[in-house]
Amino acid sequence: MGVGEEVKVVESFVVSPSRETPRKSLPLSPLDLVLANRGHTPLVFFYRSCAAADSEDDIFFDVARLKAAMATALVSFYPLACRLGVDGDGRAQIDCAEQGLPFFVAQSDLTLDNFINFKPSPELRRLFVPRLDDSPSVVCAIQVTFLRCGGAALGVAVHHAVVDGISTCHFLRTWAAFSSGDGAAAAALEPPCHDRTLLRARSPPIVHPDALSVFCPKLSPSQSDTMPDAVVNEIFTISMDQVAALKRSCSFGRGDISTFCAMSALVWRCVCAARRLQPDAMTRLTFQANVRRRLRPPIPDSYFGNGIIMLCATGKVRDIASESEEQLASVAGRIGGAIRRMNDELVRSAIDYMELDMAAGLLATPAGGMSETELTVVSWLGMPFYDVDFGWGKPLVMHRAVQQRAGLVYLMDGAGGSVRVLASMEPATLNDFRRLLYGNTAKL
Template sequence: MGAVLSKKRIRKSDAVVQEVKVVESCMVAPSAQTPRHGLWLSPLDLMLVNRGHTPTVYFYRSESGGDFFDVARLKAAMAKALVAFYPLAGRLGVGGRDGRAVIDCAGQGALFVAARSELAVDDFSGFKPSPELRRLFVPRVEDYSPPVMCAVQVTFLKCGGVALGTALHHVAADAISAFHFFETWSAFSRDGDAAAAAALEPPFHDRTLLRARSPPFVHPDALTVFCPKLNLSTEPSARPVVSEAFDISKDQVAALKSACVSGEGGRVSTFCAVSAHVWRCVCVARRLPPDATTRLTFPASVRRSLRPPLPAGYFGNGIIWLGAAGQVRDVASSGSEGLPSVADRIRGAVRRMDDELVRSAVDYFELTTEADSKPAPGRMAETELRVISWLGMPVYDADFGWGKPLAMLRAEAERAGFVYLMDGGQGAGSVRVVICTEAAILDDFQRLLYAKF
């Protein structure tokens, strides 16, 4: 018997965009001597060398007195965190005779910006990505050459709250590594030196563990599930694109996971269940031709799939993109076997992750030219959906001593067809779905997301 997801209305921000006034901008260097060398980058890093910085924003509501987000305390804590995470104080450079990109680690520092604004936390109660969110709260890094690896902006709002914008260069860290740094920085600010150092996993910086084989070899079966590139159309879309956030409660997630279990039984992860449901909803809302082939791609961490596994705290890029595909009529089927079948397609791709697949992916990118790593122009085909999961990651653990963030999100979506999943604000087990898609299908997508399944 199907369950029904209750609808939660998301209030749209009606704030008038106002400028942010920068009051301080400086470089924060590590507080102690750090290694000085060109940090070798793996093929999984190099594929992102031209991808630029990942923009995120944390929102904090003021619950305390006058020292709320004290700038001196934040900078001192960052300087201590950068001792262990010293590549984030470096710059993108070129090393050796081969011209291969490296992170030039010489303690140059991370960019720290303090600012003020007449906006308030409640002006962004929808907490969804937008170009204005990035423009207002994420520090500008475009003017720095060579590129900085890490930049943060602390914006004090008129309500007493704070927007903490961050920009980490993707060549330096994936999401797992980025959250590791923010956990460490906030712990130094919150708990002090000894407690932070004792409680946290130190980062591991030897990226040669993801060196390509000699000679590189891509197993023929790898490309049936490994998806190194997006399928993009060079034709611009005439339809406006918007981002929106939807919340699914713990009970609703449990019901969805139960609906994904096939007759043979078996456990279905939250990621597989929610991704399968979102994929079906997008296919139906976009009114795709039944005989078209649709594909869902998603990042998967290689850290535990290698033999031996990567060390705990591996700092860098340790993800590859996997994919599941099928005909629209099968993915969008409303029959009793439809949702379990779609979840099984995704689960099957996850289960294919092993040492050979990861090594083949690393070798593939070793053989890929630098030109191929540049972000391609154009839009994703409507048959494509890309789901990025931050489920289970310490998204809300960035407590600098003044409480956990009210919300955290990517500041600006990349393009239509991108979906982010993260633990929701309705308690453990809830999920927030942030989707960037064509405005014309948003109402249908919302109706389908909260309909019977």
């Protein structure tokens, strides 16, 4: 595994569940299959060295302890130790035969100070996340890199066809609880639900005619207006007080507005203005929505797989980019309205739509660029990734290791109630977006 001179892999092994697990095939739902072409999601966590150990034997990021804890966690989360395969009809599935989860241990002369801004970059992925180019069927792999300063980087590569962010966080928190020896925390976490038939298509599939007004099947960029290949990433922090003021501004007599709706409305406004789009052009915001509690009956929060669909809100650029406080509230309300319309029928129609697309051979289309009038916002708000404490403290920072699609924004919890905005933009847009985002929040 050649990752360059900065990082040297010194050990590699495969972690298997500590007890026997089911040997069977698990189907992938249409919600899984629509994300199959995305490959492995690269995540990176940075940890400072723990100066106050419980004893001399308490080694910071002790590999043996991490390995034993993972083996215990994989008993419940056994699909992560499996491989992707295909059934007799050529449909992707998870083949479970206790193949094990690849685990790499590396050392580096780099320090945390080398990554002071912690921006996602190809370099972060190259250095700290397992490279699985030659092992595309591996579901999940881990790399722990010990840094010269005494800190550590934890890199995670997990296949998006198998799990979404909610399920990934569930596994990492469980592994961390076993590693830290916090039995109460481990007991408080629900075991994962592996019944993937809960999100299978109906027979026959039925798409309600109103579903497509909110559900966004997939992005379809045109040849003429896709964004350039060059992408720059920046992380912006909006303080807790600014977020609270933004939510008050967006309520405008409409009742409570969620942090996601308020922040998405503001980011959408700033992106439209920064890109200098034509006022009469139509622009679209797409965003992920968790379906688990929207079905009737609801499926468990612990459902282990992809439980998300893409919703959308649209409008004319002049309305979205307007500096009017009332108009910003209207945009936030438009986003919230799309979320409120996500009921059982809409979700089932979305699943059926994907099933029909798959039958027509249209589902696994390559993920390309987006139109300049498109913006996608992904919310990690409320996901307790920062609770992933293996016994030596919570992470200093975590996010995707690399993000190379312009027009994609992640919203993440920051310190002290703040919100971190990870924006991936074309270089010509980023400076204006920064000015507009901070200029708008400064006026709140």
